[in-house]
Amino acid sequence: MRLRLWMGVLAALIAVLWDVSTPGAQPAEELIAGRPLLLSAEELIYDLERRRVVARGQVELESRGYRLFADELRYLEAEGRVVARGQVRLVSPSGEVLFAEELELSDDLREGFIREVAARLDDDVRVAANLGVRVGGRYTIFEKAAFTPCPVCAARGHRPFWRIRAERVIHDAEARTITYRNAVLEVLGVPVLWVPYLAHPDPGVERQSGFLVPSLGSDTELGFTLETPYYLVLAPNRDLLLAPLLATREGPKLEVTLRDLQRFGRTELTASLAYARSYQRRPGQDRDFTLRGHVRAEGRYRLGEGERLLADLYLASDNTYLDVYDIDDRDVLVNRLAYERFAPGRFLGAYAFGFQGLREQDRQDRIPFALPWIQLQRRSGPLMWGSYATLDAGVRTLVRVAGLDSLRLSAELGWEMAGLGPIGDLWFLRLSLRGDLYLMDGDPRTLAGGPMRAEARLVPGLYARWRWPLVGTLLGLRQVIEPTVVLMAAPRGLNDPDIPNEDSLSFEFDETNLFRPSRFAGIDRVEEGLRIAYGVRFASELEGGFRVSGVVGQILRIDPGDEFPRRSGLDGRWSDLVGSLEVRPHPWLDLSYRFRLSLSELVFRRSDLALALGPPRLRLRLNYLKLTDQPAPGAPGEREQLAAGIRLGLSEALTIGGQFRYDLTQEEMVTASAGLVYRNPCFALTLGLERRFTVKGELEDETTLKVRVVFAGLGDVEASSAVLP
Numbered sequence: 001m002r003l004r005l006w007m008g009v010l011a012a013l014i015a016v017l018w019d020v021s022t023p024g025a026q027p028a029e030e031l032i033a034g035r036p037l038l039l040s041a042e043e044l045i046y047d048l049e050r051r052r053v054v055a056r057g058q059v060e061l062e063s064r065g066y067r068l069f070a071d072e073l074r075y076l077e078a079e080g081r082v083v084a085r086g087q088v089r090l091v092s093p094s095g096e097v098l099f100a101e102e103l104e105l106s107d108d109l110r111e112g113f114i115r116e117v118a119a120r121l122d123d124d125v126r127v128a129a130n131l132g133v134r135v136g137g138r139y140t141i142f143e144k145a146a147f148t149p150c151p152v153c154a155a156r157g158h159r160p161f162w163r164i165r166a167e168r169v170i171h172d173a174e175a176r177t178i179t180y181r182n183a184v185l186e187v188l189g190v191p192v193l194w195v196p197y198l199a200h201p202d203p204g205v206e207r208q209s210g211f212l213v214p215s216l217g218s219d220t221e222l223g224f225t226l227e228t229p230y231y232l233v234l235a236p237n238r239d240l241l242l243a244p245l246l247a248t249r250e251g252p253k254l255e256v257t258l259r260d261l262q263r264f265g266r267t268e269l270t271a272s273l274a275y276a277r278s279y280q281r282r283p284g285q286d287r288d289f290t291l292r293g294h295v296r297a298e299g300r301y302r303l304g305e306g307e308r309l310l311a312d313l314y315l316a317s318d319n320t321y322l323d324v325y326d327i328d329d330r331d332v333l334v335n336r337l338a339y340e341r342f343a344p345g346r347f348l349g350a351y352a353f354g355f356q357g358l359r360e361q362d363r364q365d366r367i368p369f370a371l372p373w374i375q376l377q378r379r380s381g382p383l384m385w386g387s388y389a390t391l392d393a394g395v396r397t398l399v400r401v402a403g404l405d406s407l408r409l410s411a412e413l414g415w416e417m418a419g420l421g422p423i424g425d426l427w428f429l430r431l432s433l434r435g436d437l438y439l440m441d442g443d444p445r446t447l448a449g450g451p452m453r454a455e456a457r458l459v460p461g462l463y464a465r466w467r468w469p470l471v472g473t474l475l476g477l478r479q480v481i482e483p484t485v486v487l488m489a490a491p492r493g494l495n496d497p498d499i500p501n502e503d504s505l506s507f508e509f510d511e512t513n514l515f516r517p518s519r520f521a522g523i524d525r526v527e528e529g530l531r532i533a534y535g536v537r538f539a540s541e542l543e544g545g546f547r548v549s550g551v552v553g554q555i556l557r558i559d560p561g562d563e564f565p566r567r568s569g570l571d572g573r574w575s576d577l578v579g580s581l582e583v584r585p586h587p588w589l590d591l592s593y594r595f596r597l598s599l600s601e602l603v604f605r606r607s608d609l610a611l612a613l614g615p616p617r618l619r620l621r622l623n624y625l626k627l628t629d630q631p632a633p634g635a636p637g638e639r640e641q642l643a644a645g646i647r648l649g650l651s652e653a654l655t656i657g658g659q660f661r662y663d664l665t666q667e668e669m670v671t672a673s674a675g676l677v678y679r680n681p682c683f684a685l686t687l688g689l690e691r692r693f694t695v696k697g698e699l700e701d702e703t704t705l706k707v708r709v710v711f712a713g714l715g716d717v718e719a720s721s722a723v724l725p
Contacts, residue, residue, distance in 0.1 A: 038062040051078045067091045125149040145169040149712045150682035162187045176205045209233045220702045221324050223249030237261040251275030265301030279318035280698035292317045310338040319358045320697040345379040365401035387417035404442035425468040434459040444500035462489040463517045477540045486515045486533040494526040495563050509569040511578045514553045530558040552579030617649040640664040669693050684710040
């Protein structure tokens with residue numbers, strides 16, 4: 001009976017020893033009950049009279065996957081002590097290891113100490129100390145200890161890249177925190193920072209409430225800044241981040257982020273409020289201190305089988321707030337509420353859209369709201385000859401604060417069939433008839449308000465596509481050549497100027513829409529007449545990686561109309577020639593080129609060249625873009641720019657690079673930047689320098705310096721600086 005008791009104590013010893021370094025270990029009783037224990041040693045002594053058991057020489061104790069190794073193990077029942085000596089090593093089933101020269105615990109296994117202790121925790125984190133003391137079954141106190149997640153390198157004299165040395169390190173197994181007293185951060189053995197107190201979660205913690213590492217910076221608009229985020233765990237599926245920011249040139253700012261995850265979906269809400277100088281709409285305008293801010297929310301919810309609800313909210317107090325505080329650089333904020341339902345052959349979508357324009361020329365009262373926008377799609381089962389019938393219907397309502405409001409009702413019936421020809425060719429045929437009804441309260445030409453009016457039209461359409469994929473091998477090259485011809489037809493006179501054009505204002509003719517039924521993005525404008533699109537896709541490749549692919553084609557308009565602007569590439573009988581070419585002769589060279597060529601003028605109206613050259617350690621990238629006579633409203637007539645960048649890997653850990661973007665039309669630099677990244681298993685440093693040559697509201701040209709330092713296991717330290725030249 002007493003021997004079984006001793007074996008139970010030894011089994012409990014494994015659990016408690018491991019609990020020194022791994023919080024959350026199971027209680028000893030759970031390890032003992034009904035589980036086998038294996039003890040082996042060169043010598044095993046049972047002294048019933050003196051109430052002790054001694055194991056010597058290559059002692060190995062194993063239970064439930066835990067293994068304890070020592071030169072000697074003693075249980076002294078009379079003294080109430082359990083002692084392990086000599087190269088003590090405890091290995092958990094997950095591979096985590098605790099090392100010590102001597103380990104001693106009380107017989108209730110709640111108090112004790114460890115001499116010359118070292119532990120390897122999660123993520124290869126190491127703790128070493130002269131002495132470890134176990135207190136109350138909860139705290140482990142390490143005296144004169146060192147903490148590091150870095151591997152030991154012989155080239156640095158067996159010193160880690162960085163470590164924290166402290167007079168005392170306290171591990172709280174219940175709160176799962178590691179606390180330091182009089183801590184010194186050493187990098188490459190050199191002390192760089194001393195703090196009287198430091199605390200962070202232990203390596204096994206995924207999320208825990210507390211202050212995050214603060215960030216310091218300097219900015220042209222804000223001055224010197226200090227941000228100290230606080231992370232709050234509200235529930236296993238919910239958390240909150242508070243990020244107050246203090247600035248020398250502006251008032252305080254507070255940003256709050258709430259995240260919530262449920263079985264049916266997720267929600268994320270971010271909002272900020274700042275007491276700062278007002279947005280400068282005009283040069284020389286007085287800038288008084290006022291409240292500025294933004295709100296952004298995103299929701300993704302699954303309502304049932306094949307049903308989902310999407311919600312996006314994004315608003316800013318003015319045009320430059322997001323840029324000033326480096327939150328976002330987009331020009332248009334999209335707000336959306338969407339319900340979508342999917343089923344085989346069926347789709348229903350109901351949407352509400354709102355937009356906020358942040359460009360200086362935007363007039364918010366002329367930007368429409370889409371309330372509502374409903375789309376319905378149906379597809380029948382197989383009909384005669386394997387054909388299908390389709391139905392596409394929609395309701396779109398556009399409302400403006402000032403200007404034209406409109407309602408569009410549309411429905412399209414379609415019949416389509418596909419097949420395989422006798423020579424392996426593939427064909428597809430679609431006949432359609434669409435009806436559009438527009439109700440509006442103004443002039444569609446000027447978008448100004450006015451009396452109510454209505455317009456209607458019927459749009460019959462024909463779309464037929466033939467393609468012939470040819471696959472084979474020639475001169476060792478695997479070849480794929482696919483000639484394609486598309487026939488499209490619609491009556492003339494469908495683009496009545498009394499019908500508002502809301503969704504087809506912007507378009508671009510290129511190889512991506514060459515074979516589509518229409519080049520317009522929406523249905524407010526119709527591509528009229530009889531058109532024939534023809535071209536060829538091709539691809540060739542070798543075993544060694546050589547590859548050439550591309551597409552080239554053109555559209556013939558039998559009876560051209562005036563629905564396309566002049567020099568859009570589609571304004572004549574013969575369209576411009578469009579295509580793309582991608583060449584990869586070697587893994588060190590990638591070349592792509594997209595073009596639109598006017599055959600009548602022999603002028604490239606679009607040239608888009610991208611080049612990537614060099615091995616992974618030295619990579620050069622070059623992009624050249626030239627656009628002429630852009631048909632989009634408000635777009636410049638010509639645009640030409642050059643962007644280039646280089647990345648050099650000086651070693652496995654260190655990479656440097658730089659890039660710039662230059663406007664060849666205006667003959668001025670747009671942006672220029674350079675950066676450095678150093679990364680090893682336990683440390684990362686990112687250094688970035690950027691110069692932006694843009695003006696927006698009160699924002700002028702500025703140079704920004706950003707530094708990010710990451711210590712594995714501790715968190716990030718960030719600093720930034722932005723100053724005028």
